[in-house]
Amino acid sequence: MSSTSSILPWDVQRLPRADGSVFLVTGGNAGIGYFVAEQLSATGATVVLGSRNPAKAEVATASIRSRVPGARVRAVRLDLADLSSLRTAVESLDVECLDAVVHNAGVALDDPPRRETGDGHELMFGTNHLGHFALTHWLMPLLSAAPAARIVTMGSFAAKSERLDLxxxxxxxxxxPKRAYGRSKLAQMYFGLELDRHLRAVDSTMASVVVHPGGALDSLTPSRPPVHVRTAAARLRGAPAALLVQGKHAGAWPAVRAVLDPTVRGGQQWGPSVFSLRGKPRHEPVWNHLADTSVAARLWDAGRDLTGVDLGAVPG
Structure with missing residues (x-):
């Protein structure tokens, strides 16, 4: 990665090169994850889209290749709701090391009834948090083989007003449903910060960073047909909201910076610069409730018990 990024102001339109790096983006076939993958592809890195739907992943990879000449992008099947499949998914990456993973994929349900994964976990908590918890375990050998890997966890502004019921x-x-979603994203953010504490305890070269996209709306997101199509009517309806929030292409910026910028440090939280809702990515204070290490530690133990994987002995 370019050393100039630590000297020049960060420019979301002029990203540093990352030739030779390999990045995995979970849920990279749609929404914010798609734009994370598209922007990272423009750096010369190899970008792998983790998606549970191979057809949608193929559409997304074709879209990225059409917009980024020479893009090194491909997809692997990844279903975070199926814990037993994750080891095989990681093996299918077929790489010697992984320079960064963006834990972005997520399920958001708007209406009852409550649904469960095949493992018997509430669908949003099981996919958004437990799936990424277990995936991190299986990725550790590849991440530790990289010189200074980044684990970037995509939280949500919706988590700011939530509290976990342990x-x-x-x-x-x-x-x-909406509360369960917010809590699942809050759990992810607690995990990202607790993971970095574990990494620091063993002097690891890896770093875990938490980000959130602020307010990111489809109506403010540029079209990427057929991945995303914004109609003229949607553009007009969304125009007033642009004063406060942004599109999903801009919601990707904090995660992209957390992957690429060498000045980003483990244990930090990054989000949009204007009221944490829109604008360029910036380092922001960790939310007060996320700083509660006792909650994070109990959640970590629960993740271990519920997934059957032990992240307690992370490699240095």
Whole structure:
């Protein structure tokens, strides 16, 4: 990666080169994940889209190749809701090392009823948090083989107003879809910060960074047909919101910077610069409730028990 990025102001339109690097973006076939993958592809890196839908992944890779000449992009099948499949998915990456993973994929349900993964976990918590927790375990050998790998966890501004119920992580007692989604993203953010504490404890060269996209709307997102098509009507409806929020292409910026910028440090939180809702990516204070290490430690233990994988002995 270019050393000039630590001297020049960060420019979202002029990213440093990352030739020879390999990046994995979970959920890279749609939404914010697509734009993370597209922007990273423009750096010369090899970008792998992790997607549970091979057909959608192929459409996304074709879109990226049409917009980024010479893009080194490909896809692997990755279903975070199926914990037993993750080891095979990682093996299918077929790489010697991984320079960064962006934990972006997620499920968001708007209406009841409560649904579960095949492993019996509430679908959003099981996919968004537990799936990435287990995936990190299987990726560790590849990440530790890179000189200074980044693990970037995509949280959500929706998590800022939520609090975890450690006695009901699976939302069995009082299921409300939007709250369950916010809590699943909050759990991801706790995990990203706790992971970095584990990495620091063993003097690892890896770093774990937490990011969020602020407010990112489809109506403010540029078209990438057929991955995403913004109609003229949607553009007009969304125009007033542009004063406060942004499109998903801009929502990708904090994650892209967390992958590429050598000045980014483990344990940091990054988001948009204007009220944490829109604008260029910046380092921001960790939200007060995310700084509670006792909650993070209990969640870590729960993740280990629920997934059956032990991230406790991360490699140095």
């Amino acid at each position: 006695d009901d992580l699976q939302s069995r007692k009082d299921y409300r």
